[in-house]
Amino acid sequence: MVCFVLSGGFGGKPGARRAIRMSAEPVGIGVIGCGRIGQVHAKTLAASMDAKLVVMADPIVDFAEPVAKSFGADFVADYKDLVNDPRVQGVVIGSPTPYHAEQIIASAEAGKDIFCEKPISNDLEVIDKCLKVVEDKGVRLLTGFQRRFDPNFRKVKQEIVNGAIGDVRMFHITSRDPAPPPAEYLKKSGGIFLDMISHDFDMARFVSQSEIDEVFVTGKAFDPEAAEAEDFDSVVTMLRMKNGSFGTIENSRSCAFGYDQRIEVFGSKGTLTGNNRGPSEVVLSNGEGITSGLPFSFFMDRYTEGYRDIMTEFVDMIVNQKEPSVGGYDGRAPILAAMACKLSAAENRPVFLKEVDV
Amino acid sequence: MVCFVLSGGFGGKPGARRAIRMSAEPVGIGVIGCGRIGQVHAKTLAASMDAKLVVMADPIVDFAEPVAKSFGADFVADYKDLVNDPRVQGVVIGSPTPYHAEQIIASAEAGKDIFCEKPISNDLEVIDKCLKVVEDKGVRLLTGFQRRFDPNFRKVKQEIVNGAIGDVRMFHITSRDPAPPPAEYLKKSGGIFLDMISHDFDMARFVSQSEIDEVFVTGKAFDPEAAEAEDFDSVVTMLRMKNGSFGTIENSRSCAFGYDQRIEVFGSKGTLTGNNRGPSEVVLSNGEGITSGLPFSFFMDRYTEGYRDIMTEFVDMIVNQKEPSVGGYDGRAPILAAMACKLSAAENRPVFLKEVDV
Amino acid sequence: MVCFVLSGGFGGKPGARRAIRMSAEPVGIGVIGCGRIGQVHAKTLAASMDAKLVVMADPIVDFAEPVAKSFGADFVADYKDLVNDPRVQGVVIGSPTPYHAEQIIASAEAGKDIFCEKPISNDLEVIDKCLKVVEDKGVRLLTGFQRRFDPNFRKVKQEIVNGAIGDVRMFHITSRDPAPPPAEYLKKSGGIFLDMISHDFDMARFVSQSEIDEVFVTGKAFDPEAAEAEDFDSVVTMLRMKNGSFGTIENSRSCAFGYDQRIEVFGSKGTLTGNNRGPSEVVLSNGEGITSGLPFSFFMDRYTEGYRDIMTEFVDMIVNQKEPSVGGYDGRAPILAAMACKLSAAENRPVFLKEVDV
Amino acid sequence: MVCFVLSGGFGGKPGARRAIRMSAEPVGIGVIGCGRIGQVHAKTLAASMDAKLVVMADPIVDFAEPVAKSFGADFVADYKDLVNDPRVQGVVIGSPTPYHAEQIIASAEAGKDIFCEKPISNDLEVIDKCLKVVEDKGVRLLTGFQRRFDPNFRKVKQEIVNGAIGDVRMFHITSRDPAPPPAEYLKKSGGIFLDMISHDFDMARFVSQSEIDEVFVTGKAFDPEAAEAEDFDSVVTMLRMKNGSFGTIENSRSCAFGYDQRIEVFGSKGTLTGNNRGPSEVVLSNGEGITSGLPFSFFMDRYTEGYRDIMTEFVDMIVNQKEPSVGGYDGRAPILAAMACKLSAAENRPVFLKEVDV
Structure with a gap:
């Protein structure tokens, strides 16, 4: 449930007011990749009242595990464990390009909505294969054209x-x-x-x-x-x-x-x-x-705003069952x-x- | 311990690189006030790799408790419980002005570093009393001139x-x-x-x-x-x-x-x-x-950046034992x-x- | 007579068109002072189709006479000869401040419209005397606030x-x-x-x-x-x-x-x-x-435009019997x-x- | 002779000073075409201390003669009379394009320096013919790319x-x-x-x-x-x-x-x-x-400045025997x-x- 509550309690100075959006049940997200872009998305999710960063995955454990912990997220080395985590409703793919296709396919097969950094692949036939699985499984794919x-x-x-x-x-x-x-x-x-x-x-x-x-x-x-x-x-x-x-x-x-x-x-x-x-x-x-x-x-x-707002759309896409604006x-x-x-x-x-x- | 680790693992496109600041032991922060300004500070703290938002306090429980939960923070109705929480190293005061002085004094007496929204008070004698307690207790006070x-x-x-x-x-x-x-x-x-x-x-x-x-x-x-x-x-x-x-x-x-x-x-x-x-x-x-x-x-x-960066200074002030730039x-x-x-x-x-x- | 004629004859490229303002009888102007500001006004008058620069006056003959000639104007050393020249309908006063008052008064007494660089004087009583003569003689005085x-x-x-x-x-x-x-x-x-x-x-x-x-x-x-x-x-x-x-x-x-x-x-x-x-x-x-x-x-x-356009107003003021916008x-x-x-x-x-x- | 004289005589306020350029012997210019562009060039020449607008030519006499008079210039209907006027050192061609080539050739043959509005012609062979005559006669041709x-x-x-x-x-x-x-x-x-x-x-x-x-x-x-x-x-x-x-x-x-x-x-x-x-x-x-x-x-x-400054170059080109910057x-x-x-x-x-x- 998502509702709007006017700011109250310890309020501030009067004047312009803002509705504060609150989700009673934050949506669970997993982030594949603890590198630069994975951290950017993790920060957005950590500050969101509508999403919960459940788990991060990265094969370079020594580096990546503390990153996940600093956001209060669980950590797994194998992305398949993330994809199959029942708490995860949406998968954010922030790994290097060669891994994108297999991770899209695995996420789609697990029935999870997907955000994938661009490019899906540089090979048109590989892209077409990914799109087909996404369509067949009825999940949504948001492509990372943050611009x-x-x-x-x-x-x-x-x-x-x-x-x-x-x-x-x-x-x-x-x-x-x-x-x-x-x-x-x-x-x-x-x-x-x-x-x-x-x-x-x-x-x-x-x-x-x-x-x-x-x-x-x-x-x-x-x-x-x-x-x-x-x-x-x-x-x-x-x-x-x-x-x-x-x-x-x-x-x-x-x-x-x-x-x-x-x-x-x-x-x-x-x-x-x-x-x-x-x-x-x-x-x-x-x-x-x-x-x-x-x-x-x-x-x-x-x-900065592009990366933040595309993640906001991703959460909103899942919460409100919307079609992605960039598919x-x-x-x-x-x-x-x-x-x-x-x-x-x-x-x-x-x-x-x-x-x-x- | 605070250290700098270069982004690695699942990296992105080469070019300009950024050091990612990581704190092995995030500093614990409590936020008094779950209204508009309290939420702003809570979001900054939730996205910070150097801080952990431990607890939020607000007397209007029905409204405030879900806010605290949405950031993964504990909740207390009475700010004194927050001030005395041993996990809390820094107190963020985002309550209405009339409460500022007593909350500054309570925080100082508990030995906690303090961020207080402006004004401390509109009464010069009350301000002087607060400043004296802060000085006597040897804590730091950062004043919220976010501009x-x-x-x-x-x-x-x-x-x-x-x-x-x-x-x-x-x-x-x-x-x-x-x-x-x-x-x-x-x-x-x-x-x-x-x-x-x-x-x-x-x-x-x-x-x-x-x-x-x-x-x-x-x-x-x-x-x-x-x-x-x-x-x-x-x-x-x-x-x-x-x-x-x-x-x-x-x-x-x-x-x-x-x-x-x-x-x-x-x-x-x-x-x-x-x-x-x-x-x-x-x-x-x-x-x-x-x-x-x-x-x-x-x-x-x-x-937006002002509120974010003053909170970043607050965390840095505690972690690195610095004097506040706005005291x-x-x-x-x-x-x-x-x-x-x-x-x-x-x-x-x-x-x-x-x-x-x- | 002033009329508007559309550009014709050897025309240019079609598109936006401009009416060319033509005065059948250009108004005669005399300029007192051949220094910097006098030259500026002389150039504007020389390029105007509505005005004719008749004469310039300046006591420093060796310097000033060639200036007047280069604009095709007559030259006199004594401003009184200019003021009393029957071809002169308007007098432009571009001399140093101490001369302004006497030249305003002489021009007004000769029944000529006046443009005077600012200030008329730095003495309120002198100004008031000038304004009275201008009023009594029924001439117009435009003051040089070119800004x-x-x-x-x-x-x-x-x-x-x-x-x-x-x-x-x-x-x-x-x-x-x-x-x-x-x-x-x-x-x-x-x-x-x-x-x-x-x-x-x-x-x-x-x-x-x-x-x-x-x-x-x-x-x-x-x-x-x-x-x-x-x-x-x-x-x-x-x-x-x-x-x-x-x-x-x-x-x-x-x-x-x-x-x-x-x-x-x-x-x-x-x-x-x-x-x-x-x-x-x-x-x-x-x-x-x-x-x-x-x-x-x-x-x-x-x-540049200010000096040009105030002179344009001066000519227009005389031609069309208008009140000065800056009196x-x-x-x-x-x-x-x-x-x-x-x-x-x-x-x-x-x-x-x-x-x-x- | 061209010399520089500091503004003197009736000076203005001190501060930045400008040298006033004065030509003892203004160069004589004739303008072919009394339409829009001809008038623009005529105004520039009238305000110049280095040039004298001697004569204007245009076949539409009723319209054009008063234009020439308003600038204090003589008037001829036939451009050949202008080209052959001994007072004319430079010819400004502001007629429609079809006349450009013959007027360039006539001016060159009369030994006059030429300014011609663009294009010289839309026919490469006609242009080449004009350029050859200009070269053969040793005159200068400035082309009207005012941009x-x-x-x-x-x-x-x-x-x-x-x-x-x-x-x-x-x-x-x-x-x-x-x-x-x-x-x-x-x-x-x-x-x-x-x-x-x-x-x-x-x-x-x-x-x-x-x-x-x-x-x-x-x-x-x-x-x-x-x-x-x-x-x-x-x-x-x-x-x-x-x-x-x-x-x-x-x-x-x-x-x-x-x-x-x-x-x-x-x-x-x-x-x-x-x-x-x-x-x-x-x-x-x-x-x-x-x-x-x-x-x-x-x-x-x-x-505005482009048209003014290209005409200034034209005058300077003649006075100082310079090559045109746009030939x-x-x-x-x-x-x-x-x-x-x-x-x-x-x-x-x-x-x-x-x-x-x-």
């Missing part, structure tokens, strides 16, 4: 849905990392389209409210390490959507001023701009100029677009997505 | 300390509530200087790094309810600080665009401006103008300034603070 | 008049020069209230739409040269207006980032902020921050306020303007 | 040249008109690439400091009138430059919030953003949002790019510029 929960991008989407800019006609997505990953990582990353731009393909679908139909790519490796990995570090992708809108994504693996994640959507009645977020809104004016602080340079700082198909579409982009870059021509679908 | 922990105001202060603007010469603090409190509250509020502007007196001390020496006040009641309560709803206060800097505070009980909390500090080498914060950084451009979203309209939204004297100084302002308004003349001290 | 014609301050005023913020309740004017004038100038300046803040008193009247009733001043000399001149270089002035609104002016003789001229007006329905203007709207984002360019650091750059009384009121501020500073008390009026 | 003189775009370029962002890697140009031209105009416009985007091709060359090598185009007609004219009204153009940088241009014939002309240049050390300009920097904060004014909606307002070749390159874009759109493939060159 959709970023306050700025979510607000852009809401205003589009509200009709604030009329019909979406064009868009421009800027997506730059502060610095390239290590050379070793680059070689195994699957390439910039899968590793980095897949997030932006999702964002293009999110704001255009349509599917990607055709792509054309221009890219370059300015950094010798990217060249050595036979990858681009700087890319412009042009996207034609099925609804007739079109736009561009501008990516770079390095950006002198931090993590640069912005979007501009141009419609028949106006333009929406989702800007960067940063740690403060302080301006220093001196003889050098009028200077405001840098945006966040780390993606987990930029998407399994949303995890598949960006992988397909990445395949088409690779081909476009290789052949210097526009490519339809249907050319590369399985 | 000092607001990312913007904190950044302004850091840059001042870093010398970014040279010597502070003048400042202007803007502090407006979105809407006046109910008429009934106004009559019992103690007046706008104690109820509202005391926060701004603290901010003036914070950025000028000095004590208020003399004040002069101009005010007016534009709202009939304020007039009926024989109070102002709009005030400009001029402050002369002991170090020769001076400035103004502009207050209003109502502001059409929300909760307006800004500060500008002018120094010999530059100016620092701490702006408002809001839920998003999205801009809509259409035929009406270039419009960005409103700032937060509720003080608990504006000071008992900081709770006294704004009350004294409020007394001087009342006199200035009554007699339409500048008033030195020493004229009204006890 | 009222600044696009930002003018827009602020327009929106206030349009009701955008409801009733004006409070205001805060920021007015800082980039650097103090030479010590020698300071000693003869008449003090910061007359020399600098008189502009801001006018701005307070402009936005509050009321007269100053009472003032209170806090000031300080941070710069030894200001102290030596027995003047302040940093001042906060509190103003109570006759209509019940009130506000503050914050002045400094030096400002690290340039010429800082802003205003914020707070009303019952919203707030208007008039920001600085600068030479460009370019932003550089790098590892140091997000930096936009400095505002103009020179008052004639900041008020002689507007030149008197700030001088009176400056007198009251001097007394407030001397006696550390609030002072009513009527206490110092003649 | 290069926009304070924002010029500042962007200066900072690039100064090394503020290291090597230019990518750029994104936004260029939107407030509203489409009439249907009749559209049909004769030569298409959006020649009519509108040619300006942006120039901007791409300006900021990348390189030549366009290859283009790829995506476009669409959202407006039925554009479709009827067999033209796009919305286009994204991808450009690969010869120096390895690349970028995109986003164009629309209509934009709900006005004339939208921005540029973002991304380099190895930072990013430069040239924003829009507008009539004021006033912000209204009320319950609807924090709203700043619209940018200029008319290109002649946006480029005849700069007028040719965008026309070539437009040809390549038409082919890219027709064949949905990337096109090298050399494929379409004559």
